[in-house]
Amino acid sequence: MAENSPNYRYDPLIGELYLNKISCELTTRKFHNDLRREFEAILGAVAKSMFYTVGKVTGMIVAKYFDDIDVLSWMGWGVPLVKKDGSVEVKNSYMTMYRSEIGKKSCDIVAGFLAGWFSRKEKDNVDFIESRCASTTKFKTCRFERVEKNVAVEVPKIRMKKPREHLKNVNINLKPSSGEIIYRGDSSLIIPRGFTAIFQREFERVIGAVASRKMYEVVKKISYEAVVKEQGFRFIGLAILPKFIRAKLLLHEELVQLPERGFGNVRVLRLDLKEGILLEIDNSYNAFTYGKVGKPVCHTLAGVLAGGAKAVIGGDWECVENKCVAAGDGVCEFELKPA
Ligand SMILES: [Zn+2]
Ligand SMILES: [Zn+2]
Secondary structure, three states, X not given: OOOOOOOEEEEOOOOEEEEOOEEEEEEEHHHHHHHHHHHHHHHOOHHHHHHHHHHHHHHHHHHHHXXXXXXXXXXXXXXXXXXXXXXXXXXXXXXXXXXXXXXXXXXXXXXXXXXXXXXXXXXXXXXXXXXXXXXXXXXXXXXXXXXXXXXXXXXXOOOOOOOOOOOEEOOEEEEOOOOEEEEOOEEEEEEEOOHHHHHHHHXXXXXXXXHHHHHHHHHHHHHHHHHHHOXXXXXXXXXXXXXXXXXXXHHHHHHHHHHHOOOOEEEEEEEEOOOEEEEEEEOOOOOOOOOOOOOOOOHHHHHXXXXXXXXXXXXXXXXXXXXXXXXXXOOEEEEEEEO
């Protein structure tokens, strides 16, 4: 199954994004760097092993669908270069955005990805460690070396939907020399569908029941910042518009972007600034692979919606998930209300 070049396409009916045959989630480099920093602040050193594990599962999943490790740059993770001694250099690794953190290696998730990739390709348990990182400013590339660590990871059963006939192109531009992909002006990131659920379950395992609230709060905060800083240019002049019009603009963006990002398909059930905004989302990326756990699980999606509302409509907003596929409902339903 050789894949020589990337195709970025989505299924508008179910809001699913595909990189060639693999179903994906599309976020931004900044979002993931922020996510890492927030979780390191909460978990300390434990965060490093958590990111490594999530990376390793991701590498194993991606290696099932692709033959060439160049797929790393198609995903916007940086440019990989495999050396003769088995070590790997990655130019412009996506986790090196905050170069102010001098002396701190930041690419555990990339080390994990390489471990997962080579474990599947070599049918043996392989582990990597980052021996030098571009975040430390001394070097331009990150270097990853093989180590005896024996971090066995279980790959969750993921039944990816096969791409259907009527897929549409998503406007994503690959910059092969820097291993970046650009979507709507932002340096973006592709991860396999199910990544968020894997990350969330790891986090729940580490900190227990408070994980749900934390996930929501962290994602709300960084989504708000992302919309204000990264997409702010599209909302110039927003402040002079009535709130109702701003809410309409927000929902318009969400109807376009959420399916293209592979987050699911959205319908607006109610638009009322006092009573609240009611949305229904089919095929939520967040609930994907969760199975039936008897409660709502789409905390990151709720955080994205609340952060977006705060940034675009103004004032503070909270989002509650009333129904969820993981709770046994047919769709996920979200209600946004002024805080
Ligand atoms: Zn690095
Ligand atoms: Zn849900």
